Amino acid sequence: MIDFESIPDKTGIYIFRDKDNKIIYIGKANSIKQRVKQYFIGNQDTRPQIEFIRRETETIDFSITDSESQALLLEYNLIKKHKPKYNVKLKDSSKYPYIMISNEDYPYLSTAYDIDGKGIFFGPFTSGLYVKTLVESLNRIYRLRSCKKILPKKTCIEYQMLKCAGVCAVEEEQRVYKEKIQKIKNILNGGTRGILAAMSDEMNTSAKNEDFERAVVIRDTISFVRKEMRKGKKTGIKDKNKDVFSFVREKNSGAFSILKLRNGTIHEIFTKRFSANVIIDDQTVIGEILSEYYVTTTDFDFDVLVINTSDEDFIKKEIFQNKKITVKRVQEKTSDYQLYETAYENACTALYFSLNRKFIAKSVLQLQKDLLLEKIPENILGLDISHVNGEWTSGAVVSFKNGKPMKSMYRYYNLEKIGNNDYLALSTILKRYLEKYQADMIIIDGGLGQLSSCMKIVKELNKEIAVFALAKRFDILYDSRGNEIMLNGRTSGAALIKAVRDESHRFANKLRKIKMEKIKTNGRKSKNIAED
Incomplete structure (x- = not known):
């Protein structure tokens, strides 16, 4: 039987122990007595793990602190040391300085x-x-x-x-x-x-x-x-400084990321793994992670914390009550959501790496679903040809790995001898690229003619690659058989296709302009260049 009268009505931490004197939960409170009562009297605390804590607790210890900040730090250190099964525990595999x-x-x-x-x-x-x-x-x-x-x-x-x-x-x-x-x-x-x-x-x-x-x-x-x-990555977002929080969990394991937006730039992304009992609900996990992180950080150089939970008021009250920081829930189709997705991908990558599994971006999975592909298109190539009135022809191949540009795999080809023949130019650069590197999917900047010339190369090399062409004028997508595909332009898969096509076009034009500048510098300026 727990003697509530012996528990002090002061700020500090409380420790629940089971029949074997093992610590099962550690918490903090402004009033230890009132907080402990909430666990055992009535149904004031409805979190799923509370019933298990009630059932297993035999004795309660406590420590009084001079302030709430001291209680937070003591709680953090004790959880780190004892690893109670009903607390969320941050892991030290990635130590930060x-x-x-x-x-x-x-x-x-x-x-x-x-x-x-x-x-x-x-x-x-x-x-x-x-x-x-x-x-x-x-x-x-x-x-x-x-x-x-x-x-x-x-x-x-x-x-x-x-x-x-x-x-x-x-x-x-x-x-x-x-x-x-x-x-x-x-x-x-x-x-x-x-x-x-x-x-x-x-x-x-x-x-x-x-x-x-x-x-x-x-x-x-x-x-x-x-x-x-x-x-840091410049976002073009002219807004207040923000911390953007995202997390992912599977069974007892999880990972979280906090993206720090400072002066429109992604200054850094803090990512760490954690473990939490499966019976602990997501809101409790989020609350404990944020509490532990912000008690150990001194970087409060932000005005807004962006999260994906309905518990904004609780987090504001418990963690930022003495700070002028707004807590708001992320909304889709906003700049905050783009930042949230970046943080989420970092968290997923950390978790799946620890589980020896590969993280696949949402846009890649959506693309597989949109196009009914048998294989996940992890490696996507984008092809484009650039020239000026048939002269200074050049070809570009860009590579996307798991939905992101992989610039180390970009390749540029000088095709001056080919001239104004897009079909031959595309088939030439594709053959040269595929003889050295692998791909799951190819997106060609062009129409049916360009598609046909590239399909001949894929068959000649005996490759199993999904090939598509995206026409510039109407954004019509053709599959390898020449059939038109109606895409929902609002999906992340459709956005990925256009991103690959646009990046190949940008890269081809950029290198063509560099080439023209070199020709100008050498005094080989012509009428065609002046017209361009």
């Missing part, structure tokens, strides 16, 4: 991969190089101690080389060291925007004080951070 400030009177700054009680952590980040460079730059700018063991009693060679300000022995440095650490905390707590803004202020201050060497180091750090930001 953090920046750590050690818990000491005169802390040091370093890279860490495990969150423990040894310091204050900032992150997680997806790039180890980014963390390493940022830590090195902050150490140089503020001349922090580099020794990670016991603080020495006298200065070392780092002090002599002006890399360290000598906090171990210099009294003046000891007085200002905590201010330096607080500045670094403020910088790292501000996300990318905070880092750039704070660094710019520091650079201007150093320049005014004529400390130009320090100003140059800060300038280079700012350039590095901006360069890293530009590495």
Whole structure:
């Protein structure tokens, strides 16, 4: 019998144990007593796993904390350590780097991969190089101690080389060291925007004080951070900064991704696997994952969290109650949905890789369904020919792997000797490509004549490949027998076909223009080029 009166009405964590004293569930609450009562009195909590927790719980332990944030962190660490069967457990197979400030009177700054009680952590980040460079730059700018063991009693060679300000022995440095650490905390707590803004202020201050060497180091750090930001995929979305969450699960296994949109660019995608008992419902899984992730991250440089659940109010209240962050459900046919699909594909890839299974994109499966194909078209080729009035003829083959462009497999062919003969040009580049590489499906930018010439090559090489032609003018699709196919233009499969056709056209024209520019440069300009 559980004695509810002995349970404190304070903030902290509670631990449910079974008859063998094994931990089966760990939770947190502002009022431990009230939260525990909800499990055992009435039907206030209707989650599927609650009945099992009630039935198996024999004893309850608890720990009081000074704040809810401390309770969150303690809960995270205990779940990670004990792995209770009714909690969602994040897996450590893909460890992400953090920046750590050690818990000491005169802390040091370093890279860490495990969150423990040894310091204050900032992150997680997806790039180890980014963390390493940022830590090195902050150490140089503020001349922090580099020794990670016991603080020495006298200065070392780092002090002599002006890399360290000598906090171990210099009294003046000891007085200002905590201010330096607080500045670094403020910088790292501000996300990318905070880092750039704070660094710019520091650079201007150093320049005014004529400390130009320090100003140059800060300038280079700012350039590095901006360069890293530009590495992300530009979306063209001019909207607020967002985190987009998606997850997938099969039986006890699952994976989630959080896509970070910053200034219209996909800055990074954080992906991790988890395990959860099959009786735990999706909304509980989502809530626990988000709770664990955001208690261990310092990147709140966003205004909106996009999710695919009806539990927006609960997540806002439980996770972002003290932050100006909006939680909204993703809607189809919006820019948010495109970002959500990208996050979902990353989560699926992580899960299926761990299960030794191959992830197939939705658009590829839809294409198989639309065209009634026997085989999943994982490898799709797009063919196009480009020329100007029969001159400077060139051919292009683009490759899509699992619904995405695989640019390492793009090929370009110089066909000047063929001239204005699209049929011969297409059959030539197809034969040369298929003699070296494999394909499941071919999409030709053209009509029945182009289709017929390519089918001869496929039969000649004895290949089993689905071949289709997509006419530009009316977007009519022909199969290998010349039959017209009516596609639902709204499906992801139809969109994939057009994407392959458009990419082959873009690639062919791009290389043809490069070729023409070279001819112009060599002084071989002609009337035909001028007309183009």
